[in-house]
Amino acid sequence: MGKQDSTQPDFPLTKIFMANVWSNVADIIKQHQRFVLITHERPDGDGVGCELALAVFLKQLGKEVAIINNDPLPEMLEFLDEQGCVRVYHPDRDQSALTNAEVIFVLDTAENWSRLGKLGEVAQQISATTICLDHHPEDASFTDMAVIDPQAGATAELIFELIEYMNGDLTLDMALPLYVALVTDTGSFRFGKTSARTHRIAARLLEAGVIPHQIYSQIYEQRPLGHLHLQSQLLAQLTLAFGGRLAWSKVSQETLQRYGVNRRDITYLVDLGLSVAGVEVSVLFSETNNGSVRLNFRSKGRLAVNDIAQRLGGGGHPFAAGAQIEGPLEQAIQQVLKQVQQTWSQDGLLS
Amino acid sequence: MGKQDSTQPDFPLTKIFMANVWSNVADIIKQHQRFVLITHERPDGDGVGCELALAVFLKQLGKEVAIINNDPLPEMLEFLDEQGCVRVYHPDRDQSALTNAEVIFVLDTAENWSRLGKLGEVAQQISATTICLDHHPEDASFTDMAVIDPQAGATAELIFELIEYMNGDLTLDMALPLYVALVTDTGSFRFGKTSARTHRIAARLLEAGVIPHQIYSQIYEQRPLGHLHLQSQLLAQLTLAFGGRLAWSKVSQETLQRYGVNRRDITYLVDLGLSVAGVEVSVLFSETNNGSVRLNFRSKGRLAVNDIAQRLGGGGHPFAAGAQIEGPLEQAIQQVLKQVQQTWSQDGLLS
Numbered sequence: 001m002g003k004q005d006s007t008q009p010d011f012p013l014t015k016i017f018m019a020n021v022w023s024n025v026a027d028i029i030k031q032h033q034r035f036v037l038i039t040h041e042r043p044d045g046d047g048v049g050c051e052l053a054l055a056v057f058l059k060q061l062g063k064e065v066a067i068i069n070n071d072p073l074p075e076m077l078e079f080l081d082e083q084g085c086v087r088v089y090h091p092d093r094d095q096s097a098l099t100n101a102e103v104i105f106v107l108d109t110a111e112n113w114s115r116l117g118k119l120g121e122v123a124q125q126i127s128a129t130t131i132c133l134d135h136h137p138e139d140a141s142f143t144d145m146a147v148i149d150p151q152a153g154a155t156a157e158l159i160f161e162l163i164e165y166m167n168g169d170l171t172l173d174m175a176l177p178l179y180v181a182l183v184t185d186t187g188s189f190r191f192g193k194t195s196a197r198t199h200r201i202a203a204r205l206l207e208a209g210v211i212p213h214q215i216y217s218q219i220y221e222q223r224p225l226g227h228l229h230l231q232s233q234l235l236a237q238l239t240l241a242f243g244g245r246l247a248w249s250k251v252s253q254e255t256l257q258r259y260g261v262n263r264r265d266i267t268y269l270v271d272l273g274l275s276v277a278g279v280e281v282s283v284l285f286s287e288t289n290n291g292s293v294r295l296n297f298r299s300k301g302r303l304a305v306n307d308i309a310q311r312l313g314g315g316g317h318p319f320a321a322g323a324q325i326e327g328p329l330e331q332a333i334q335q336v337l338k339q340v341q342q343t344w345s346q347d348g349l350l351s
Numbered sequence: 352m353g354k355q356d357s358t359q360p361d362f363p364l365t366k367i368f369m370a371n372v373w374s375n376v377a378d379i380i381k382q383h384q385r386f387v388l389i390t391h392e393r394p395d396g397d398g399v400g401c402e403l404a405l406a407v408f409l410k411q412l413g414k415e416v417a418i419i420n421n422d423p424l425p426e427m428l429e430f431l432d433e434q435g436c437v438r439v440y441h442p443d444r445d446q447s448a449l450t451n452a453e454v455i456f457v458l459d460t461a462e463n464w465s466r467l468g469k470l471g472e473v474a475q476q477i478s479a480t481t482i483c484l485d486h487h488p489e490d491a492s493f494t495d496m497a498v499i500d501p502q503a504g505a506t507a508e509l510i511f512e513l514i515e516y517m518n519g520d521l522t523l524d525m526a527l528p529l530y531v532a533l534v535t536d537t538g539s540f541r542f543g544k545t546s547a548r549t550h551r552i553a554a555r556l557l558e559a560g561v562i563p564h565q566i567y568s569q570i571y572e573q574r575p576l577g578h579l580h581l582q583s584q585l586l587a588q589l590t591l592a593f594g595g596r597l598a599w600s601k602v603s604q605e606t607l608q609r610y611g612v613n614r615r616d617i618t619y620l621v622d623l624g625l626s627v628a629g630v631e632v633s634v635l636f637s638e639t640n641n642g643s644v645r646l647n648f649r650s651k652g653r654l655a656v657n658d659i660a661q662r663l664g665g666g667g668h669p670f671a672a673g674a675q676i677e678g679p680l681e682q683a684i685q686q687v688l689k690q691v692q693q694t695w696s697q698d699g700l701l702s
Contacts, residue, residue, distance in 0.1 A: 188540060188541060189539060189540050190564055191563070192564050194557075194563045196553075196554035196555070196558045199550040199551065199553040199554035199557065200554045202547075203547035203550035203551045206547040206550065207547045212545045213541055213542055213652055216541040217651055217652075221625055221626045221651065222628040223627055225589065225591060228626065228627060229587060229589070232583045232584070232586035234583075235579050235580065235582055235583035235586065236580060238576065238579050238583075275572045275574050276574055276575070276576050277572070277574060277575060279572075300564075300568055300572065301568075
């Protein structure tokens with residue numbers, strides 16, 4: 001609780017300041033030829049959507065562009081990159097692209113180089129100009145330049161505005177990844193930072209040819225049947241605690257293997273717990289393939305969860321956080337419930 | 352299949368025509384004092400949202416307004432009407448409001464008076480001017496005037512445009528029900544008719560003070576735990592047929608009662624089947640309290656389902672339809688699967 005304010009940066013970005021920023025970024029784009037775009041480990045729709053849209057735009061301007069990430073795309077986003085533009089970093093193949101880069105865009109990733117995994121270690125040693133574009137309310141002093149707008153629903157809003165500032169031609173192959181970024185990062189226009197600006201940008205993307213129900217189907221309607229049967233198990237085990245304010249469920253490695261489902265593909269199921277009346281926080285416990293337990297916390301928006309995640313050695317945002325702790329599963333669940341009890345007791349929530 | 356086009360009216364509504372319509376509607380509003388607003392049986396978010404927003408607007412203009420429906424609000428929308436403005440039709444109490452009405456707005460309801468249940472029988476005998484506003488692609492010649500725009504994502508888009516045409520002051524108590532209407536009728540901005548206009552209207556509603564995640568939570572995050580356990584059962588029983596193109600699940604009256612869940616509150620769960628890769632159509636079979644079986648059909652948008660529903664004595668739209676047939680449950684399932692097989696065979700889909 002109260003974590004929200006402490007994570008707001010002390011430089012509110014007015015429109016005028018934003019315009020100045022874009023003129024600086026635009027100057028750098030105009031003055032250089034070779035670009036590399038990267039995003040955080042385990043890339044999501046916003047990171048990848050921004051990379052793909054910005055790459056198309058830079059190519060429109062006649063630039064050389066490589067997209068290099070630390071990890072592969074999640075399966076649900078593979079449809080965005082049928083041409084295989086997004087590379088997974090491989091030292092031999094990608095070192096020259098990185099070394100020759102004049103500008104590296106670090107997208108949807110503030111905080112520090114370590115958010116980029118091994119690729120971050122390499123990228124920070126390149127002499128290129130580095131530019132961070134992000135909407136996470138983090139410090140971004142690790143790059144040469146940064147445009148951070150914590151009011152944006154997704155980093156894609158910044159990419160849209162940069163393209164617009166530079167009078168880019170918004171083609172469908174830009175609009176599509178930007179739309180995917182908006183939809184996935186705002187939970188279909190419902191999360192806290194969805195704004196009038198988010199909707200106005202969505203309107204422009206639809207005018208560029210995006211067909212919402214087709215994209216929705218591509219992202220969310222391609223699950224194997226086993227995935228839904230596993231979801232059934234999670235729901236059957238959904239349990240309330242602390243007077244109904246916390247909902248938790250669990251999935252073992254054995255269950256994941258039985259249904260042939262990747263642990264990372266079910267993270268979003270933590271949201272199911274939030275649909276119960278009275279629940280403020282939902283936790284999903286999932287066993288990894290080395291026997292440790294991954295925790296995913298989600299909050300409806302009144303109680304912060306990143307403080308609890310931090311005490312368990314993890315981190316995240318006030319209303320979406322995570323951690324990884326030692327197993328076995330049942331012991332991990334007890335440990336976490338105890339930590340929640342301690343934290344909420346200290347905050348006077350269980351009196 | 353192909354049903355889409357045949358349901359399009361042969362009067363494409365250009366902007367100019369729309370503007371003329373609004374001037375006619377505005378004239379009628381200005382010239383009268385006593386209004387009654389009604390919507391279809393088993394009202395949904397769009398019907399009720401339109402009623403509430405239009406009522407606030409008419410009261411802003413100093414008019415007398417009553418909202419009278421055939422059925423009560425669904426539980427998930429009760430938060431919209433804390434002051435109890437929406438009445439369920441009761442002959443003794445409501446006859447005078449209807450008899451004295453100068454104008455009756457029939458909202459989100461084209462086709463005919465029978466879509467309004469018993470209330471329709473009464474309303475069609477009143478001498479008031481009747482005006483239908485709807486986005487369903489149906490004939491609306493049963494009212495004196497009609498504004499039908501099948502391109503709108505929700506009837507709420509028409510109400511917004513009427514208010515804007517008449518220079519209404521868009522207050523939060525109008526914006527909120529209009530936003531609920533948009534979100535529920537477009538499936539959070541994902542269904543086929545979501546357009547740039549839908550998003551631009553949403554932007555205006557957010558500027559009027561709507562907070563998306565609060566509304567989402569009010570509508571979708573107030574379920575009893577039993578509801579999620581019932582959902583677990585539906586998912587466990589989810590079955591594929593016809594080479595994976597159809598997914599179906601079932602719920603018995605006994606299961607509904609065990610979990611304390613109202614049959615009508617689970618209709619939306621038919622969407623779960625659509626999340627499976629390869630599935631084109633999903634069917635939910637739910638046993639009613641008199642032993643008959645309600646069928647809900649949903650389609651991803653390539654195969655029509657209203658033709659099958661019609662052959663089973665029901666109806667609906669190409670991609671969302673329903674019917675009610677005799678039980679028992681297992682027999683009903685076999686009957687429907689046979690009907691699907693016949694229809695798809697005739698259409699050459701199972702060759």
